[in-house]
Amino acid sequence: MSDTSSTLRIVWIYPDLLSTYGDQGNALILSRRARLRGIDTEISHVHSSDPVPVEGDVYLLGGGEDRPQILAAERLRSDGGLKRAVERGATVLAVCAGYQIIGESYGDDDDNPLPGVGILDIHSGRGETRAVGEIVADIVPELGGGRITGFENHQGRTTIGPSARPLSRTVIGIGNDNQTEGAYQGHVLGTYLHGPALPRNPGLADLVLRLCVGEIAPLQPSWGEKLHEERLAAVM
Template sequence: MSTESHLRIIWLYPDLLSTYGDRGNLLILARRADLRGLPVECAEVRADQPVPADGDVYLIGGGEDGPQALAAQRLIADGGLHRAVERGATVFSVCAGYQLMGHAFFAKGTKCPGLGLLDITSDRGETRAVGELAGEVDPMLGLPMLTGFENHGGRTHLGPGVRPLARVTTGIGNDGASEGAWKGRVLGTYSHGPALARNPAIADLLIRWATGLQLEPIDDRWPTKLREERLSAVR
């Protein structure tokens, strides 16, 4: 955590990338940290602002091809997120934000360079993947089923440098078989909905990665109801 021992959460480029409730990821993460008594500081960094390299957790959401390509260009030119990851910062990226963590992705028919922070490459599928997404999370992460909503034209191929976040049971995710990817403290998913509201265990994982703390359980009756409702809809 940062020097004043605040958990510093940085929401990247909300002006370009934030669809299907992605902003909720910021609210849930801050709330779950706060309920554990952790002081939290949230910053929203727009695409015309420099990316501070001293954050603890960086969030980036999904969006359409044009804003996605612009966001990738700006993040590469800025370099702040790269410096943060080198320092061991935690990153949670969704859909367009996930694709641009990789080596390359397609936007409006053009191949665009990504940030290269995850060993993934995205191209386009024959159909758009739209609807509920569910999967069994990588056992190494020890988390319950992933649940989310997806809407993307891209398909993502994983290199040897990452592990899939989940094995798909409903929906498409990366390619109909695997969903998302992670390496170290950088995690990406196609799951909107917002992902951390539907998967509070992922929010807690991000807080644990960022703080090194074991977290006390909190009252999760409402998120549990939401998860049961969403997961039963795809069973």
């Protein structure tokens, strides 16, 4: 959060284009886990017809079909607000289609390369087979957050460039390439995990909060942790 605000400002980008899998849950859980720690929050819904504000603390992007994905990427590039927010230190969590378009390039439905927003050093294209089903991965040790679980439904294959690092290593599922899942660069995180990702993974939600506000107090295990363990037990 900025020095001039005590409220965590959560910006949900383009719910009219990028919200195929209940991605509003990510905003709600992030807000809840912040408020349980005494951190005030506000959630802004920024539609594709709106300018992206640069004053947010964390920006969330969700999944979408091919055509809405292309439109979202074009508007984010022309608007420039998300890129400026990252330059001033904001945190980003992008899921699936949102993950692909914040990279340097991604593929359309014919796998033609298109320019991304350019805030994460990844390149995405289309694989020969579709990745569908439960996915389990271990967040890299330097970030913390433990084992994560989700549902993937994509044909993307993502290559991570030298300025970014894998977010996690796959245990079950495809992710980027059968070996890694997601990527991060500074305070920008991307993942293929649906579910939504943060309700299913309290540790990942807390990682996003730490990137925004620094150290946070632990919480007593509750329904989020129970859901996480149930989903892991179902596939392991």
